[in-house]
Amino acid sequence: xxxxxxxxxxxxxxxxxxxxxxxxxxxxxxxxxxxxxxxxxxxxxxxxxxxxxxxxxxxxxxxxxxxxxxxxxxxxxxxxxxxxxxxxxxxxxxxxxxxxxxxxxxxxxxxxxxxxxxxxxxxxxxxxxxxxxxxxxxxxxxxxxxxxxxxxxxxxxxxxxxxxxxxxxxxxxxxxxxxxxxxxxxxxxx
Amino acid sequence: xxxxxxxxxxxxxxxxxxxxxxxxxxxxxxxxxxxxxxxxxxxxxxxxxxxxxxxxxxxxxxxxxxxxxxxxxxxxxxxxxxxxxxxxxxxxxxxxxxxxxxxxxxxxxxxxxxxxxxxxxxxxxxxxxxxxxxxxxxxxxxxxxxxxxxxxxxxxxxxx
Numbered sequence: 001x002x003x004x005x006x007x008x009x010x011x012x013x014x015x016x017x018x019x020x021x022x023x024x025x026x027x028x029x030x031x032x033x034x035x036x037x038x039x040x041x042x043x044x045x046x047x048x049x050x051x052x053x054x055x056x057x058x059x060x061x062x063x064x065x066x067x068x069x070x071x072x073x074x075x076x077x078x079x080x081x082x083x084x085x086x087x088x089x090x091x092x093x094x095x096x097x098x099x100x101x102x103x104x105x106x107x108x109x110x111x112x113x114x115x116x117x118x119x120x121x122x123x124x125x126x127x128x129x130x131x132x133x134x135x136x137x138x139x140x141x142x143x144x145x146x147x148x149x150x151x152x153x154x155x156x157x158x159x160x161x162x163x164x165x166x167x168x169x170x171x172x173x174x175x176x177x178x179x180x181x182x183x184x185x186x187x188x189x190x
Numbered sequence: 191x192x193x194x195x196x197x198x199x200x201x202x203x204x205x206x207x208x209x210x211x212x213x214x215x216x217x218x219x220x221x222x223x224x225x226x227x228x229x230x231x232x233x234x235x236x237x238x239x240x241x242x243x244x245x246x247x248x249x250x251x252x253x254x255x256x257x258x259x260x261x262x263x264x265x266x267x268x269x270x271x272x273x274x275x276x277x278x279x280x281x282x283x284x285x286x287x288x289x290x291x292x293x294x295x296x297x298x299x300x301x302x303x304x305x306x307x308x309x310x311x312x313x314x315x316x317x318x319x320x321x322x323x324x325x326x327x328x329x330x331x332x333x334x335x336x337x338x339x340x341x342x343x344x345x346x347x348x349x350x
Binding site for chain 1: 224227238240319326329337
């Protein structure tokens with residue numbers, strides 16, 4: 001059966017009728033042309049916006065609700081490096097909890113031995129990989145500390161000491177980029 | 191524009207000058223690109239503040255320069271004390287705004303004075319921090335130091 005356009009359809013008897021067959025209220029075209037131009041314009045704008053915001057490095061930090069980062073304006077681009085997460089409860093590296101913050105508050109050591117050990121292992125692995133790949137670049141020892149904004153410095157201090165002792169002396173504090181005094185985002189000084 | 195205009199020089203059959211661009215593949219490409227970009231987009235703008243210190247390693251220790259003098263900022267819960275060489279400035283009491291952020295306007299002015307006296311070569315500063323200071327306050331002070339022309343920030347605990 002042939003496909004017919006939607007609308008009133010009269011029976012065979014009335015189809016040829018002058019009144020019902022052809023003469024009923026002015027035919028409204030059932031084919032509506034879709035306007036492509038605004039659609040293409042919109043697509044182009046969206047693509048340009050997304051490309052402008054595209055980050056080739058991807059997500060280096062795993063954002064969790066336990067860790068609220070502090071805000072800073074004079075920041076650099078985050079580097080791909082081991083991340084030490086410091087929340088109110090735990091100290092985590094590579095997704096593994098190495099110490100509990102409550103336990104650290106009790107003792108008076110300057111370092112966190114488990115964290116130091118993990119970082120040493122990681123440094124060894126990285127250096128072995130670089131040797132296997134015949135990569136002559138020197139080990140930079142960069143580490144990112146992703147700390148909760150309310151953590152006291154006594155915990156951060158121990159994390160920093162452990163990182164330095166573990167061979168990661170280039171310490172970066174991960175922060176959220178905030179707006180500058182005039183509302184503008186500012187880059188770090190050279 | 192001569193598109194679609196009859197130029198009148200053809201002898202045989204006229205060839206239509208209007209060409210319709212097929213937009214369907216273009217829209218398909220756009221749709222795929224948008225999907226890819228949305229899936230790979232990073233919405234949180236995260237940066238880093240580079241600091242040195244923490245003891246232990248020696249890779250990040252900046253070389254001592256004879257032209258510069260040690261600039262130290264002692265950060266406690268109550269005040270900020272700036273020391274340049276052997277001279278110590280008056281402590282700046284910590285005042286917080288509505289967002290509980292430290293107001294660093296006075297420190298900014300003091301940094302400007304120090305920069306004028308010491309010149310642009312002075313880029314290193316040590317932020318000595320008390321144990322009870324919140325990480326957010328430390329980051330705020332480091333950010334201010336970098337913004338005021340001291341990009342080489344070392345963080346150290348208060349020596350007891």
